[in-house]
Amino acid sequence: MEKSIAELRETFKNGGTKSISWRQSQLKALLQLINQNEDSIFKALDQDLGKSPVESYRDEVGVLKKSVTYTLSCLEKWVAPKKAEVPLLFFPAKAEVMPQPLGVVLIFSSWNFPFTLALDPLIGAISAGNTVLLKPSDLAPACISFLVETIPKYLDNKAIKVVAGGADIGERLLQLKWDKIFYTGSPRVGRLVMAAAAKHLTPVTLELGGKCPAIVDTLSTTPSKAKVTAKRIVGGKWGPCNGQACIAIDYLLVEEKLASALIELLKKTIKRFYGENIKSLKSISRIVNEHQFQRLVNLLKDPNVADSIVYGGSVDEEKLVIEPTILLDPPLDSEIMSEEIFGPLLPIITLKNIEESINFINSKSNPLVIYAFTEDETFKKRILSETSSGTVTFNDSMVQFLCDSLPFGGVGQSGFGRYHGKYSFDTFSHEKSILHRGFYPEIEPRYPPWTDFKLLFIKLAYEFDYFGLILLLLWFKRS
Amino acid sequence: MASEVEKKAVFDIDSAKEVVQELRASFVAGKTKDYEWRRTQLKAMLKLMDENEPQIVAALRDDLSKPELESSIYEIAMLKNSCKLALKKMKHWMMPEKAKTSLATFPSSAEIVSEPLGVVLVISAWNYPFLLSLDPVIGAIAAGNAIVLKPSEISPATASLLAKLVANYMDSSCIKVVEGAVPETTALLEQKWDKIMYTGNGRIARIVMAAAAKHLTPVVLELGGKCPVIVDSGINLQVATRRIIAGKWGCNNGQACISPDYIITTKDYAVELVDSFKCELELFYGKNPLESKDLSRVVNSNHFARLLKLLDEDKVSSKIVYGGERDKSNLKIAPTVLLDVPQDSLIMNEEIFGPLLPIITIDKVEDSFDLITSGTKPLAAYMFTNNKKLKEKFVEKVSAGGLVINDTTVHLAEPTLPFGGVGDSGMGAYHGKFSFDTFSHKKAVLYRSFAGDAPLRYPPYTNGKLRLLKSLLGGSILGIIRALMGWSKA
Numbered sequence: 011m012e013k014s015i016a017e018l019r020e021t022f023k024n025g026g027t028k029s030i031s032w033r034q035s036q037l038k039a040l041l042q043l044i045n046q047n048e049d050s051i052f053k054a055l056d057q058d059l060g061k062s063p064v065e066s067y068r069d070e071v072g073v074l075k076k077s078v079t080y081t082l083s084c085l086e087k088w089v090a091p092k093k094a095e096v097p098l099l100f101f102p103a104k105a106e107v108m109p110q111p112l113g114v115v116l117i118f119s120s121w122n123f124p125f126t127l128a129l130d131p132l133i134g135a136i137s138a139g140n141t142v143l144l145k146p147s148d149l150a151p152a153c154i155s156f157l158v159e160t161i162p163k164y165l166d167n168k169a170i171k172v173v174a175g176g177a178d179i180g181e182r183l184l185q186l187k188w189d190k191i192f193y194t195g196s197p198r199v200g201r202l203v204m205a206a207a208a209k210h211l212t213p214v215t216l217e218l219g220g221k222c223p224a225i226v227d228t229l230s231t232t233p234s235k236a237k238v239t240a241k242r243i244v245g246g247k248w249g250p251c252n253g254q255a256c257i258a259i260d261y262l263l264v265e266e267k268l269a270s271a272l273i274e275l276l277k278k279t280i281k282r283f284y285g286e287n288i289k290s291l292k293s294i295s296r297i298v299n300e301h302q303f304q305r306l307v308n309l310l311k312d313p314n315v316a317d318s319i320v321y322g323g324s325v326d327e328e329k330l331v332i333e334p335t336i337l338l339d340p341p342l343d344s345e346i347m348s349e350e351i352f353g354p355l356l357p358i359i360t361l362k363n364i365e366e367s368i369n370f371i372n373s374k375s376n377p378l379v380i381y382a383f384t385e386d387e388t389f390k391k392r393i394l395s396e397t398s399s400g401t402v403t404f405n406d407s408m409v410q411f412l413c414d415s416l417p418f419g420g421v422g423q424s425g426f427g428r429y430h431g432k433y434s435f436d437t438f439s440h441e442k443s444i445l446h447r448g449f450y451p452e453i454e455p456r457y458p459p460w461t462d463f464k465l466l467f468i469k470l471a472y473e474f475d476y477f478g479l480i481l482l483l484l485w486f487k488r489s
Numbered sequence: 490m491a492s493e494v495e496k497k498a499v500f501d502i503d504s505a506k507e508v509v510q511e512l513r514a515s516f517v518a519g520k521t522k523d524y525e526w527r528r529t530q531l532k533a534m535l536k537l538m539d540e541n542e543p544q545i546v547a548a549l550r551d552d553l554s555k556p557e558l559e560s561s562i563y564e565i566a567m568l569k570n571s572c573k574l575a576l577k578k579m580k581h582w583m584m585p586e587k588a589k590t591s592l593a594t595f596p597s598s599a600e601i602v603s604e605p606l607g608v609v610l611v612i613s614a615w616n617y618p619f620l621l622s623l624d625p626v627i628g629a630i631a632a633g634n635a636i637v638l639k640p641s642e643i644s645p646a647t648a649s650l651l652a653k654l655v656a657n658y659m660d661s662s663c664i665k666v667v668e669g670a671v672p673e674t675t676a677l678l679e680q681k682w683d684k685i686m687y688t689g690n691g692r693i694a695r696i697v698m699a700a701a702a703k704h705l706t707p708v709v710l711e712l713g714g715k716c717p718v719i720v721d722s723g724i725n726l727q728v729a730t731r732r733i734i735a736g737k738w739g740c741n742n743g744q745a746c747i748s749p750d751y752i753i754t755t756k757d758y759a760v761e762l763v764d765s766f767k768c769e770l771e772l773f774y775g776k777n778p779l780e781s782k783d784l785s786r787v788v789n790s791n792h793f794a795r796l797l798k799l800l801d802e803d804k805v806s807s808k809i810v811y812g813g814e815r816d817k818s819n820l821k822i823a824p825t826v827l828l829d830v831p832q833d834s835l836i837m838n839e840e841i842f843g844p845l846l847p848i849i850t851i852d853k854v855e856d857s858f859d860l861i862t863s864g865t866k867p868l869a870a871y872m873f874t875n876n877k878k879l880k881e882k883f884v885e886k887v888s889a890g891g892l893v894i895n896d897t898t899v900h901l902a903e904p905t906l907p908f909g910g911v912g913d914s915g916m917g918a919y920h921g922k923f924s925f926d927t928f929s930h931k932k933a934v935l936y937r938s939f940a941g942d943a944p945l946r947y948p949p950y951t952n953g954k955l956r957l958l959k960s961l962l963g964g965s966i967l968g969i970i971r972a973l974m975g976w977s978k979a
Contacts, residue, residue, distance in 0.1 A: 023862075064950035064958065072962035076593070079963075086924035094905040105906055112911070189912065201702050208698035211691060212714075213916040216705065228939075235939045245947050283948040287880055293948030372517075394934065395522070398604060406937035409597070412962075415588040416599050416933035421606070422683065426707035428931070441905035441918070444884055445899065449725040457731050458739065458773040458783040460558040468558070472566040472902075 011179075014171050015186060017115045018141040021168045027111065027139045030089055034082060036136045036165055040129065041078045047156075051125060054152040058124065059251060060296035069250060070125040071414070077130055080414050080431060081137050088137070091444070099471055104446040109439040111139035112213075113189030118180065118203070121149035121298055122254045127194045127217075128157060132170070134434025136260065140190070141169040145183060147195070148176045149298055160365045188212050190438060194256075197423055215427025215437055218378035218420055219350050221257040224407065225367045225393070226264040227384035239383045239405075240275035242282060246381065246407020248334050252295040253354045254302070255322055256424075257379050259407055260351050263367040266360040273336060273358065277321050280334045288324040288333040292395060297330045297353065306332055306353040309346040314384040318357075322484045368396050376400075376422035381407050400424050500669055505676040508665055512608045512635040522605060522633045524583065530630045531576050534623065537658040538565055538572075538884055544621055544650060548716075552618065552644035553741065554786035554820075555904040559568045559834040564619040567902065571624050574904055574921060575631040582631065582925045587934070593962055598936045603929040606707075607683035612674065612697065613900070614688045616744045616842075617645035617787060621688045621711075622651055626664070628924025630655030634684075635663045639677055641689075642670040643788060682706050684928060688746075690840075691913055693822045709917030709927055712910055713840050714867030719857045719883065720754040720762055720899065721874035729873040729895070730765040733846075734773060736871075736897030738824050742785040743844045744792075747869040747891075747898050748839050752848040753857040759828060766826050766846075767811050779816050786820045787843060793820050795845040799836040800825065808847075854879060858886045866912035880952045890914050 021027065028379050044051070048071055055061040055070065086253070090179040091108040119128035128146045135142045144161075146154050154174045161172050169318045173179060184191075184206035192204045194217040207214045222244070227240045247259045264272050271435075285291045307325055310316055315337065324333030337357045340346055346357055361367060364384075371380060384390060390404060400420040403410045410416055419428025429437050453471075455464035463482075470478040520526055538545070542565055549555040549564060572863065588599040609629050613622040622640045629636045638655065640648040667673060678685075678700035687697045688711040698735040701708045718733055737749045754762050774781040787793045797815065800806060806813075812825030827847045830836055836847055851857055854874070861870065870889040876879060879895055890910040891900050900906055901920075909918030919927050945954040945961075 062948075062950045064948075064955045067955055068946075068958055068962075072959065094903070096903065096905070096940040100899070100903070105900075105903055107907060108884065109909075119859075171973075173806070197705060199815055200705055204702035204705065205699050208695050208702055211694060211698065211710065211913055211916070218705070238939050238942045241942065241947055249946075249948075251932075272770070293950045319829070348600065394602060394932075398607075398930065399932065401933040401935070403935045404937060405939060408938065409594045410933060410935040412593045413588070413590055413597075413933075413935060415590070416935060417601065417931055418933065421932070423705055425705070440888065440911040441907055442889065442911070443900055443903075443908070445891070445893045445896070445903060446880070447894060447896040449728045449895060452728055452731075456735050456739075458556075459781075460556055460783050465558050465561060468562050469566055472562060472570055479720050 022141045039164045054156045058150040058151040102448045115140045115190040116188045118193045122251045124150040124153035135438045138438035144172045216425040220424040221260040222377045222379045224259045224381035229268045240279045244279045261357040299393040316341045378420045378424040451458035501678045512961040516635045533658045548646040548650045553647035565786045602932045607686040608635045610682045612639045612687045615641035618644035618647035629928045632928035638666045710915040712915040715750040716867045716869045718749040719750045719872040720759045730769045756850045868910045868914040877897045
């Protein structure tokens with residue numbers, strides 16, 4: 011493994027990844043990889059997670075194709091240096107900021123979107139001109155096999171490598187020196203990654219999670235808006251990998267008096283989307299493995315929590331399936347309300363007044379996304395200014411992920427750093443400042459020995475008081 | 490009075506916790522978010538400087554024997570400019586930035602909103618104790634945060650002056666100065682911050698980042714490195730020499746993170762270069778530079794001993810071509826130039842941070858790039874040349890925080906350039922708007938409406954939906970129309 015990494019460093023040092031044409035060829039090759047292997051990718055995702063092709067296309071294949079195409083169309087623009095303004099005092103001078111690759115980067119990806127979370131950061135790293143080691147999570151074995159086998163067939167082996175393995179491989183990798191580490195996963199491991207990075211002063215981007223709330227304030231508007239709200243909530247909870255997503259809706263906040271109407275709408279929508287009961291469940295991913303299954307089942311073990319189930323609750327251990335489950339007001343100190351759920355359980359918390367949702371959300375750590383279904387403009391402004399999250403999405407769920415011009419990342423416990431679109435390019439670049447100066451004219455007061463005149467001159471210069479400078483020079487010249 | 494003395498005597502983990510709790514309460518109450526509050530604080534900082542310039546200059550003289558001009562310009566004037574810029578541009582910086590949306594999320598609108606991170610910790614250095622303390626604080630205030638400033642104990646007069654002035658002029662419920670050394674800094678680092686900015690050396694930076702990791706706190710590390718200067722022939726040698734001297738001994742006597750650390754030039758040019766240094770150094774600092782009032786002293790006896798160790802190493806001491814005099818009682822070392830010290834000497838393997846300037850010679854100027862890239866990435870790199878091709882190669886090949894061609898250090902004064910390191914010289918950047926950005930969270934906001942709800946988003950999933958989805962994500966109108974027609978047929 012150390013040999014592979016040495017090779018990555020050598021390739022970078024020799025400038026193998028610097029040229030725009032290399033970056034473009036790699037991105038095109040990645041696009042080809044995806045286009046030519048769509049069926050295998052669908053198959054792997056079905057094997058590992060029970061994802062249907064539509065979900066796989068929507069959340070993985072389509073997202074990646076869009077990302078590569080967008081990056082290819084913008085790459086030349088992003089790589090170009092940006093001019094910076096220079097004040098007259100420095101004349102003649104030219105200032106610019108030039109993006110440069112960081113070097114050899116390490117990308118850790120998660121199991122729930124095994125292609126997107128591995129290849130989207132890879133797109134950023136390649137576009138910025140780095141060499142990359144990709145370490146996907148071992149909880150999605152079919153997807154990893156695919157990546158390990160297929161990437162070397164399409165991409166430059168000397169610059170881009172994939173390594174399979176578990177936590178022990180991850181630990182070994184963290185002992186080495188990287189120029190950047192990009193990690194998607196849990197806060198617990200995020201801490202370990204950052205602590206390891208600290209030893210080498212390696213900058214990191216941590217894409218973590220949190221309990222993403224959805225504030226529901228549109229049930230009493232029109233029936234059609236209420237229906238759309240319900241669809242978007244259901245689509246935003248069980249749609250992305252059956253709730254096992256960092257941006258999935260974790261819990262709902264709604265006014266007491268509207269709770270039963272909401273539950274009825276949700277039930278109808280769930281049945282229509284996914285089937286009447288656990289036996290006829292379709293168009294939904296399964297739980298990734300036994301460990302996660304047990305964790306979720308345990309969340310329901312607490313009798314007070316079990317009592318609050320108003321829909322669903324059935325589980326099938328053999329198939330690793332838990333049906334979409336709704337809970338109404340489980341105890342606030344239960345685990346299901348303090349841990350990120352990351353599964354198909356949806357607690358609904360009722361409030362006297364929907365405005366209380368702001369305090370409720372602030373009592374927990376900053377989530378990756380806050381969803382708010384509301385048409386009240388004042389309330390929207392309050393949510394924006396009084397809460398903190400990576401992103402805020404009004405009147406929908408999940409779609410912000412498709413917006414290449416919005417930075418995607420967390421704040422506080424949901425992480426730091428961001429990517430998507432140009433932000434991916436930036437996250438894997440160093441912005442180098444460059445100042446070009448001429449030899450003339452020379453400003454004598456820059457140099458010692460110091461005198462009062464020189465002090466005054468420089469003070470005026472620093473205030474860009476050109477008029478004062480002229481006066482000073484004239485007066486002194488005369489005396 | 491007694492309790493105040495008690496409080497001052499022990500700043501431990503509990504004291505640190507209390508400070509953070511108080512600041513967090515102020516932040517949560519919305520005090521620092523308010524635009525007027527930010528403006529008043531920045532104006533108060535300007536007043537602080539206007540009304541206390543002599544005291545600041547005196548403290549800097551105590552701590553560093555810094556010449557008045559350096560204090561007035563590099564610490565006070567620069568800081569005032571930074572403050573004025575923030576006052577002028579803050580409203581504009583605070584405005585949300587519109588973001589484009591694509592067909593995939595139509596109809597929608599998007600923006601990026603800047604919000605303060607919360608309660609931030611600024612740990613500053615001893616060499617520009619005033620500037621490096623308050624410049625980050627300006628950015629933190631402009632971005633709407635509550636702040637703890639921990640100035641360096643190695644410049645104690647400035648640290649206690651800062652504590653006094655900040656308490657007198659600024660809002661102490663939101664901005665505090667904590668003085669102290671390792672125990673106090675450790676107590677502070679145990680707490681949960683929303684951002685930590687550290688200026689200093691790599692060893693402590695690792696400790697800061699490891700402590701930040703426990704709370705997933707993002708950090709900005711402004712470190713140093715060996716900033717090289719490549720000197721080509723065919724230039725205005727006098728101007729080049731003077732600019733190198735100004736950047737080296739004119740900046741706190743070489744004790745600056747962006748000071749030229751060493752020079753690389755060709756074997757053929759070296760003699761001329763050395764002669765030019767001898768001439769200009771004498772013009773600037775006189776025949777007895779140890780007595781010149783225009784040079785800072787070495788900050789303390791630890792650093793003095795460290796620098797002598799570099800200078801007195803056997804294979805190095807014979808390479809002195811100018812200077813070398815020292816005055817232990819006044820902690821002064823004369824500007825010293827060395828020629829052709831061996832690559833494996835101590836002086837070529839650690840950041841000098843003092844008045845010693847080694848010159849390394851090579852056969853061709855182009856060889857200097859490999860020499861530089863074989864070391865760790867510095868905070869700055871400089872080159873004096875009139876050769877366009879060499880300039881291009883320099884910019885392309887040398888990775889450093891910032892580069893300057895035909896001058897040294899002045900990029901620091903340019904607020905439109907991000908100031909920060911890469912690799913071992915640090916991570917993150919600040920100055921101008923970059924300061925505001927570094928202490929902000931850029932929150933993405935997407936506004937959607939209820940119109941245009943595409944059934945193809947929702948299960949049950951069918952092949953028709955898959956086809957339509959593919960064309961929608963692909964953004965091709967024709968593809969969408971085709972798929973829609975095909976789907977309605979299906």
